[in-house]
Structure formats: structure tokens, C-alpha cells
Amino acid sequence: MRSRSATNLLLGAGLKNVYTMEGGIRAWKGMVAYGLPEAGMAYFSPATDAEEVVGLAWALEEGSKLFYQGVADHFKLDKETREIFSWLVSAEKNHEKHLLETYESMTGSKPDFEKLRTRFSDGLSGSFMEGGVAVQEALDWVKGKGVSQSLELAMAMEVNAFDLYIKMSRAIEDPKAQKIFKKLSEEEQVHLEKLADLLDTKI
Amino acid sequence: MGVLDYFKSIPAMTAEEVRQFITEKHPDDYNLVDVRQPREYEIDHIPGANLIPMAELKDRLDEIDPGKPTIVY
Numbered sequence: 001m002r003s004r005s006a007t008n009l010l011l012g013a014g015l016k017n018v019y020t021m022e023g024g025i026r027a028w029k030g031m032v033a034y035g036l037p038e039a040g041m042a043y044f045s046p047a048t049d050a051e052e053v054v055g056l057a058w059a060l061e062e063g064s065k066l067f068y069q070g071v072a073d074h075f076k077l078d079k080e081t082r083e084i085f086s087w088l089v090s091a092e093k094n095h096e097k098h099l100l101e102t103y104e105s106m107t108g109s110k111p112d113f114e115k116l117r118t119r120f121s122d123g124l125s126g127s128f129m130e131g132g133v134a135v136q137e138a139l140d141w142v143k144g145k146g147v148s149q150s151l152e153l154a155m156a157m158e159v160n161a162f163d164l165y166i167k168m169s170r171a172i173e174d175p176k177a178q179k180i181f182k183k184l185s186e187e188e189q190v191h192l193e194k195l196a197d198l199l200d201t202k203i
Numbered sequence: 204m205g206v207l208d209y210f211k212s213i214p215a216m217t218a219e220e221v222r223q224f225i226t227e228k229h230p231d232d233y234n235l236v237d238v239r240q241p242r243e244y245e246i247d248h249i250p251g252a253n254l255i256p257m258a259e260l261k262d263r264l265d266e267i268d269p270g271k272p273t274i275v276y
Contacts, residue, residue, distance in 0.1 A: 002257045003275045004213050006238040010273060011214075013264055017272035019216040024276050025239070025247060027218035030225075032247035163250040166230050170253075185230065185251075 031155070031192070033163035051107050053172050055116045057165070057184070058099045063129030064157060065092040070139040071150055081147050084198050088154070091191060095184055102180045129157060151199045155192055162188040221274055225249075234273040249276070 007020040021027070072085035103111045129135050142150045162185050169181035216224065224233070230251050237244050237252040244254045255263050267273060 002238050006236070006257055006260055006275045007213050007215075009260055010264075010267065010275065013261070015267065015269050015273060017214075019214045019221075019272070019274050021221050021274055021276035022215045022217050025243075025249070028221075028249060028276070029218065030222045031250055033250040034245065034247055159250050163248075163252075166251040182231070 031159045033159045034156075051103065053168055054099050054103045054106065054177060054180075055111065057168065057181070058096055058103070058111070059116055060129060060161070060164075061092050061095045061099065063135050064161070065089055065096070067129045067135045067138050067157075068092065068154070070135070071142055071154070074139075074142055075147060075150070078147060080198065080201075081150075084194060085154075087194075088191060091187065095187065098180055098184065102177055105176060106174060148199055148202045151195050151202065155195045155199070158188050158192040158195065161185075162192065216274060221249075221276075224274070225251075233271050234267045236267065236273060236275045238275055252276075 003020040003024060007018050010018045025032075068085045068088040072082050072089060075081040075085070100111060129138065138153065142153070145153075165181045165185035165188060169178050169185065172178055172181065225235070235249060235252045237248050237254050238257040238260060239254075240256055241254065244252075248254070253266060255266060
């Protein structure tokens with residue numbers, strides 16, 4: 001009902017092509033992301049410098065990379081699973097590279113890795129990954145679970161990363177950084193599809 | 204808004220149509236607006252959705268690009 005009223009309000013305000021989604025979120029059977037926009041937004045309100053936004057994204061990619069590496073090691077006997085998680089490790093490494101290049105072109109200097117690490121997490125064991133989950137906690141969880149549940153967790157992370165990068169691309173004013181966040185969000189979408197394909201074969 | 208407004212036909216898409224639309228389009232090509240409360244958004248939302256609670260909508264119209272189709276839920 002709210003979205004009908006909202007649609008009506010927007011049409012009344014002169015917008016064209018407005019649609020309400022029938023049944024709302026309860027009818028939505030697709031992927032969902034969680035968490036308030038402010039959770040990430042606190043780091044990248046337009047007032048915050050672009051440097052910090054890129055630094056945060058880098059720290060999250062670093063966390064995800066550690067997680068994927070841990071999962072790849074845990075399921076090392078399952079070739080397909082090991083391969084996809086190793087592939088994700090290299091994909092996140094690539095994201096880190098993009099982010100560092102962006103950082104360098106924006107600031108004209110090389111980032112201080114230790115400073116970035118300690119700024120957004122407290123040491124390796126306290127690293128956070130995309131989606132705001134603590135890496136060690138996630139790895140402990142995986143130990144008791146099967147492949148499909150681990151894939152589901154990875155998918156939830158990728159959905160949140162996609163969500164976060166879209167928001168970052170909207171919130172940040174630097175056009176170069178905007179472009180990189182859009183590219184990253186597109187790539188997280190590809191990761192998600194690959195994970196979903198593998199999950200299909202496991203259930 | 205008057206009571207009668209509830210009886211007007213409102214353009215709608217099914218969740219399946221929305222899913223297909225989102226899959227085919229780039230996130231820059233549409234506005235996806237979540238008009239629920241922050242608490243609801245926190246529990247789950249469609250990835251990429253912009254949270255504008257219903258009560259704030261008329262003051263935040265500038266966040267919706269009028270040149271793009273808009274999906275509201």
C-alpha cells in the first residue's frame with residue numbers, strides 16, 4: 001500500500017514511467033541485501049574525502065580475499081569449489097589493484113597499507129569483508145558447513161558488495177572514483193552469477 | 204492525497220517483471236526506490252535500492268532522476 005501511495009505521489013509530482021512492485025518485498029524472490037545505507041554511508045558522505053572511501057573499499061576487498069582463500073583451503077578436496085573460490089581470490093586481488101590505482105591517481109601518492117588496515121579493522125584476524133562480516137567469524141562458520149551453505153554465504157557477501165559499490169558510486173563526487181565503483185559493482189554481479197551457477201549444480 | 208486516489212489504477216509491475224527488468228538493465232538506467240522504514244530496509248532490500256521512507260519522499264524528490272523509469276516498493 002505504501003508503494004502505491006508513493007507511486008501516486010511521484011506521478012503527481014510529474015514523473016513519468018513510475019511503477020509500483022506488486023506484492024512488495026514479500027513477492028520478491030530474488031537476492032536481497034541487508035544493512036542500513038548509513039552503515040557504509042558513514043564512511044562516504046559527500047563531505048568525506050574520496051581517499052577514505054577508496055581506502056574503505058580496499059580494506060573490504062582485502063577481507064573478502066582472506067575469506068575466499070580460507071574457503072578454498074577448507075574445500076581443497078572439492079575441485080570445482082576450490083577452483084571457483086581461488087578464482088574469486090584473484091578477482092578480489094584485481095579489485096584491490098583497481099582501487100589502489102584509483103587511490104594513487106586521486107592523491108598522487110601510494111597508500112600506506114598498514115594505516116588503511118588499522119583504520120578500518122584491527123589486524124588481520126579482525127578483518128572485515130564485503131557485507132561487513134568479520135572474516136574469522138565467517139571462516140569458523142564455514143568449517144561446520146557444506147559447500148552449498150558456503151556458496152550461499154559468499155553470494156550474500158557479493159550481493160552486499162554490489163549494493164555498497166552502487167551506493168558509493170552515487171555518493172562520491174570524484175568522476176574517476178565514480179567510474180571505478182560502477183565497474184566494481186558490475187564485476188561483483190558477475191561473481192554472483194558464477195556462484196549461483198555452481199550452487200545450482202550442488203543442490 | 205484523497206481517499207479516492209486509492210481507487211485510481213496505479214501502474215504496476217510484478218516482482219518477476221521487476222527482476223527481469225533489473226537483470227536486463229544497468230543500475231544507472233532506472234531508479235529503484237524502497238519507501239519502507241529504515242528498519243525494514245535493514246532486514247532486507249533489493250540490491251542497489253535507494254532508501255527513501257514514504258514520509259520523506261516529497262522532500263527528497265531530487266534524489267529521483269525524472270529522466271529514468273522508476274520502480275517503487
